[in-house]
Amino acid sequence: MESSQKPVDNDVYDITIIGAGPAGLFGAFYAGIRNMKTKIIDARSEPGGQLSVLYPDMFIYDIPGYPRLLAKELVKHLVEQASQFKPKMVMNEKVIGLTRQDSLMRLETDNAVHISKSVVICIGAGAISINKLDIPSANRLEGRGVHYHVEHEGDFRGKRVIIVGGGDTAVSWALTLKDWASKVTLIHRSGTFRAKESSLIELFHSNVEVKIPCELREVAGENSVQAVKVFNNKTSEEETIPADTVLIGIGVTADLSPVANWGLPFENNMIKINGLMETGVQGIFAAGDIAVQTGTTKLNLIATGFAQATIAVNRAKNYVDPKSQVFPGHSSEKRF
Numbered sequence: 292m293e294s295s296q297k298p299v300d301n302d303v304y305d306i307t308i309i310g311a312g313p314a315g316l317f318g319a320f321y322a323g324i325r326n327m328k329t330k331i332i333d334a335r336s337e338p339g340g341q342l343s344v345l346y347p348d349m350f351i352y353d354i355p356g357y358p359r360l361l362a363k364e365l366v367k368h369l370v371e372q373a374s375q376f377k378p379k380m381v382m383n384e385k386v387i388g389l390t391r392q393d394s395l396m397r398l399e400t401d402n403a404v405h406i407s408k409s410v411v412i413c414i415g416a417g418a419i420s421i422n423k424l425d426i427p428s429a430n431r432l433e434g435r436g437v438h439y440h441v442e443h444e445g446d447f448r449g450k451r452v453i454i455v456g457g458g459d460t461a462v463s464w465a466l467t468l469k470d471w472a473s474k475v476t477l478i479h480r481s482g483t484f485r486a487k488e489s490s491l492i493e494l495f496h497s498n499v500e501v502k503i504p505c506e507l508r509e510v511a512g513e514n515s516v517q518a519v520k521v522f523n524n525k526t527s528e529e530e531t532i533p534a535d536t537v538l539i540g541i542g543v544t545a546d547l548s549p550v551a552n553w554g555l556p557f558e559n560n561m562i563k564i565n566g567l568m569e570t571g572v573q574g575i576f577a578a579g580d581i582a583v584q585t586g587t588t589k590l591n592l593i594a595t596g597f598a599q600a601t602i603a604v605n606r607a608k609n610y611v612d613p614k615s616q617v618f619p620g621h622s623s624e625k626r627f
């Protein structure tokens with residue numbers, strides 16, 4: 292859609308946070324505490340960033356105060372924490388343009404134009420999309436037995452599950468679902484795996500059948516999955532395996548390309564910021580994985596993103612309302 296044809300949301304927000312990963316969600320909470328009219332825009336349909344797409348069922352051990360916490364649980368808590376202040380959540384929109392017009396920011400997404408007094412960029416690794424298999428029969432049966440993520444392990448109870456992939460995601464699905472499914476078969480096109488060694492040891496000692504170097508060639512079935520055709524890259528033999536479900540975990544692609552045109556100091560896929568989380572363009576701040584602060588150690592961790600988002604949002608508050616303090620006060624002393 293041409294920029295001029297896109298609907299413009301003329302409702303001006305105090306702060307717009309691009310990215311609903313952990314940094315963006317925590318930033319939205321702080322913006323709420325600061326009474327800022329807050330919008331979050333994310334390219335994906337659900338919040339959580341890398342945690343939701345890449346490792347929802349893995350435990351995280353380095354969130355302060357939580358000895359261990361499932362990634363999806365952390366996302367749930369972050370959404371709940373931010374939602375107390377009812378930020379406007381705009382999902383399924385990728386920000387492709389960001390320009391300053393007089394004192395306001397104009398954010399152009401693939402669907403619309405948004406206006407804000409300040410912006411905090413928390414786009415992490417970029418707009419993440421799940422890699423799809425280029426097999427017509429798999430595409431036709433997507434959602435009807437062919438899946439790209441696991442929502443509830445219980446959905447696989449008693450089923451014959453085919454998992455495609457050789458990374459941490461595919462292997463961790465296999466190890467989880469072996470306790471639910473009647474049979475799990477893992478197909479990987481290469482003889483070497485990208486998954487971590489400890490998981491592979493567990494995999495090869497489990498009852499998961501591993502077929503390597505094999506490729507999924509076809510998913511058979513009219514309205515549901517009945518079987519898969521698997522081609523062995525070494526022997527060139529094809530076999531048909533009866534199946535109820537196919538789970539595909541062949542990685543993701545992260546798109547950071549829009550940022551290059553935003554006129555920000557962007558280098559090595561990161562936005563350079565100073566100690567105030569400023570990008571060099573007035574009113575535009577950055578935090579989390581996307582941001583690199585000169586003179587400090589870059590740690591792509593949730594905890595560092597939380598700290599940077601806290602600073603960025605409180606600086607944005609002071610930018611939008613120069614009479615306000617940067618220090619937000621103690622949350623323990625507030626009522627909300």
Ligand SMILES: Cc1cc2nc3c(=O)[nH]c(=O)nc-3n(C[C@H](O)[C@H](O)[C@H](O)COP(=O)(O)OP(=O)(O)OC[C@H]3O[C@@H](n4cnc5c(N)ncnc54)[C@H](O)[C@@H]3O)c2cc1C
Pocket residue numbers: 309310311312313314315332333334335338339340341342345346350351352353384385386387413414415416417418419546549578579580581591592593594596
């Ligand atoms: C397998 C794995 C395990 C990990 N384990 C840990 C761990 O145990 N502890 C830890 O601290 N860290 C861990 N990490 C790292 C951690 O996930 C990241 O540091 C964290 O997700 C970064 O948060 P973020 O909010 O900066 O970005 P992200 O989580 O990347 O979120 C960015 C969001 O921005 C959106 N976005 C991007 N571009 C656009 C755009 N143009 N328009 C709109 N939206 C956009 C994306 O859709 C995404 O939702 C792990 C990472 C991986 C891959």
